[in-house]
Amino acid sequence: MNEYAIEVHDLTKKFGAFTAVDRVNFNVKRGDIFGFLGANGAGKSTTIRMLCGLLQSTSGTASVGGYDINTQPELVKFNIGYMSQRFSLYDDLTVEQNIRFYGGVYGLRNNRLRDRMDWVLKMADLKGRESSLTRTLSGGWKQRLALGCAILHEPKILFLDEPTGGVDPISRRNFWELINRLSTEGITVLVTTHFLDEAEYCNSIILINAGKLIAGGTPSQLKREHIKDPILEVASSNVVEALEVIRVQPWAIETSVFGTKLHVLVKDEEEGKVSIRQTLSANGIQTQSIQRIVPSLEDVFLYLLDKETARAS
Amino acid sequence: MYRSLRPIIIKEFRQIRRDPTSLGMLLILPAALIVLVGYALNFDVKHVPLVIFDQSKTSTSRAFLDKFKQTELFNYRFDVTGYNEIDGHFTNGRAKVAIVIPTNFAEDLLVGRDVRVQILVDGSDANTGAQAIGNAARITADYSTRLVVSAFERMGRQYYQPIDFQPRIWFNPDLLSNQFLLPGLIGFILVLTAVISTSMTVVREKERGTMEQIMVSPLRPRDVILGKTIPYMLIGLVEATAILVLGYVLFDIQVKGSILLLYAGIFTILLGSLGQGLLVSTVTDSQQVAFMISVFSSLLPSFLLSGFVFPVSSMPIVLQILSNLAVNKFFLVLVRGIMLKGVGFSSVWPQFVYMIVFAAVMLGVSTKRMQKRTL
Numbered sequence: 001m002n003e004y005a006i007e008v009h010d011l012t013k014k015f016g017a018f019t020a021v022d023r024v025n026f027n028v029k030r031g032d033i034f035g036f037l038g039a040n041g042a043g044k045s046t047t048i049r050m051l052c053g054l055l056q057s058t059s060g061t062a063s064v065g066g067y068d069i070n071t072q073p074e075l076v077k078f079n080i081g082y083m084s085q086r087f088s089l090y091d092d093l094t095v096e097q098n099i100r101f102y103g104g105v106y107g108l109r110n111n112r113l114r115d116r117m118d119w120v121l122k123m124a125d126l127k128g129r130e131s132s133l134t135r136t137l138s139g140g141w142k143q144r145l146a147l148g149c150a151i152l153h154e155p156k157i158l159f160l161d162e163p164t165g166g167v168d169p170i171s172r173r174n175f176w177e178l179i180n181r182l183s184t185e186g187i188t189v190l191v192t193t194h195f196l197d198e199a200e201y202c203n204s205i206i207l208i209n210a211g212k213l214i215a216g217g218t219p220s221q222l223k224r225e226h227i228k229d230p231i232l233e234v235a236s237s238n239v240v241e242a243l244e245v246i247r248v249q250p251w252a253i254e255t256s257v258f259g260t261k262l263h264v265l266v267k268d269e270e271e272g273k274v275s276i277r278q279t280l281s282a283n284g285i286q287t288q289s290i291q292r293i294v295p296s297l298e299d300v301f302l303y304l305l306d307k308e309t310a311r312a313s
Numbered sequence: 314m315y316r317s318l319r320p321i322i323i324k325e326f327r328q329i330r331r332d333p334t335s336l337g338m339l340l341i342l343p344a345a346l347i348v349l350v351g352y353a354l355n356f357d358v359k360h361v362p363l364v365i366f367d368q369s370k371t372s373t374s375r376a377f378l379d380k381f382k383q384t385e386l387f388n389y390r391f392d393v394t395g396y397n398e399i400d401g402h403f404t405n406g407r408a409k410v411a412i413v414i415p416t417n418f419a420e421d422l423l424v425g426r427d428v429r430v431q432i433l434v435d436g437s438d439a440n441t442g443a444q445a446i447g448n449a450a451r452i453t454a455d456y457s458t459r460l461v462v463s464a465f466e467r468m469g470r471q472y473y474q475p476i477d478f479q480p481r482i483w484f485n486p487d488l489l490s491n492q493f494l495l496p497g498l499i500g501f502i503l504v505l506t507a508v509i510s511t512s513m514t515v516v517r518e519k520e521r522g523t524m525e526q527i528m529v530s531p532l533r534p535r536d537v538i539l540g541k542t543i544p545y546m547l548i549g550l551v552e553a554t555a556i557l558v559l560g561y562v563l564f565d566i567q568v569k570g571s572i573l574l575l576y577a578g579i580f581t582i583l584l585g586s587l588g589q590g591l592l593v594s595t596v597t598d599s600q601q602v603a604f605m606i607s608v609f610s611s612l613l614p615s616f617l618l619s620g621f622v623f624p625v626s627s628m629p630i631v632l633q634i635l636s637n638l639a640v641n642k643f644f645l646v647l648v649r650g651i652m653l654k655g656v657g658f659s660s661v662w663p664q665f666v667y668m669i670v671f672a673a674v675m676l677g678v679s680t681k682r683m684q685k686r687t688l
Contacts, residue, residue: 054525074531077530080529084525084526086521086525088521089523090324092332097324097327101320101321101323101324102530104323105317105320107531149526150526
């Protein structure tokens with residue numbers, strides 16, 4: 001058995017003259033939760049759709065569960081589960097009818113179907129709602145039902161394309177707990193998201209921008225490797241003005257707004273603190289606090305994306 | 314094979330049952346069309362409103378005019394006393410035909426002079442006008458013959474007619490237009506509902522993302538297409554049966570030929586129409602666009618170009634060539650032949666060949682396009 005559930009080599013997709021995915025390489029270990037991050041239109045969905053056999057690749061190869069996506073798409077399809085942000089359920093059918101339909105599509109029958117239906121209803125917390133029309137369910141429920149339908153046939157590999165779009169924060173947290181549980185049961189999960197806080201749940205992540213892979217590793221690796229300089233979190237009386245005056249200073253490598261606070265990347269912690277206080281008071285802005293923080297993934301990605309954009313132009 | 318189709322077929326029927334609009338379109342629309350076409354779309358021109366300008370005002374003129382008042386071809390409305398009144402009635406549509414009897418009608422008849430009776434017709438509705446003139450001419454000719462006969466008898470001579478014209482009408486002896494239209498309606502309804510419902514059911518799944526979910530499953534595109542079209546094929550056959558039953562109950566339209574052959578024809582045109590619907594669904598991802606294309610590509614040709622209402626032989630040559638794109642044109646020949654004339658396979662096989670070619674092209678092209686899109 002191979003150590004990797006998914007192996008991708010130079011995978012490329014062109015739509016006419018536009019290159020949506022440009023020679024992407026990565027491997028996903030068995031049982032990992034693998035995060036696939038990037039802005040909308042960066043090429044995440046295109047990559048996932050190629051791996052699921054929904055889209056033919058222009059060049060490059062990939063194997064999913066040991067099967068080649070170009071030459072054995074049927075075998076790939078038997079071994080994967082796929083769920084997209086659209087929660088592809090039939091709104092005009094009941095919960096049970098949806099489960100029966102997807103079960104039937106994967107050839108589940110009799111006892112097996114009954115067992116799996118029971119499992120999905122329990123997992124999605126839909127016991128007692130079997131005959132509700134799916135359109136009457138809230139977003140969180142639909143999301144869990146869609147997940148349940150995607151893994152009815154107990155696939156070893158699960159693809160989730162923006163699975164938490166349009167659901168409330170509590171449902172999002174519950175959903176990630178579910179994903180964690182699946183991963184401990186040995187299922188490999190490849191998930192795309194643009195919520196960077198969600199990336200912290202992943203064992204491993206890659207960042208894609210304009211079709212190209214720009215970084216990869218575990219979340220802590222990425223934080224350590226890419227941002228060695230200190231990040232200072234600044235609370236002030238006016239965050240917008242503070243941003244305007246600090247970002248133009250030569251000592252501020254990187255400045256961005258996080259909620260009501262400012263994150264400033266500097267060369268040296270003590271010098272930076274002094275410079276920030278001076279600059280703010282010179283502009284009539286009151287400094288409430290400055291402290292060094294551990295960089296979040298968001299800091300890392302904004303930093304990487306800025307570097308990438310600067311390099312490109 | 315059936316195992317992989319079963320879930321889709323069951324699901325499709327469940328969705329149809331839950332969706333009142335599609336169910337309405339599939340069952341109520343055909344029923345409404347039959348009743349409308351059977352009763353209202355009637356080319357037999359009867360009860361044409363008539364006014365009479367009788368300047369003679371004699372028992373002779375009244376006897377002649379009674380022939381117009383007694384027939385159901387005309388609907389006698391008023392007596393008028395001048396041309397300007399006729400003008401008024403024509404303008405606001407109270408009358409479409411006026412008969413003008415000259416002052417010396419009775420005297421001239423008595424002495425055997427030629428009598429001129431004027432018939433004025435509102436020609437804005439060409440078909441009604443032409444038929445009304447024909448009917449009026451026939452009534453007048455009949456009456457003239459009767460006058461000649463009695464004149465001869467009075468002179469003690471036998472009247473004889475050199476040529477005795479004896480029309481006998483085959484297949485539809487009463488020349489009822491619904492005998493002709495209702496069989497044609499079967500094709501029209503089947504094409505319309507099959508194209509619309511097939512394209513909508515596929516595009517709806519594309520819009521909701523469920524098609525994508527099915528495509529990542531091990532089901533092959535062929536299974537998906539079959540699973541989605543079989544329910545509509547069955548509904549089409551039920552629909553056709555409903556039309557035949559309604560036509561028989563309401564209008565006494567019977568199938569003179571082989572029912573089996575008729576159903577073979579219905580099956581073939583349904584196959585082509587389902588293929589056409591699938592083809593439409595590969596062109597667009599929006600339900601609205603799919604609906605528009607379906608209506609245009611099915612309703613217009615099968616209504617206007619097929620010979621359902623307007624005979625193909627009287628179309629301009631360009632349209633006659635174009636009419637070959639309307640599969641309903643061939644089905645019409647077949648269905649009228651089997652239902653009204655009772656013909657067998659030997660006279661409708663060319664129609665079968667055409668419809669099978671049409672179905673093969675539609676299904677082939679749409680399956681090709683579908684596979685290309687999803688891979």
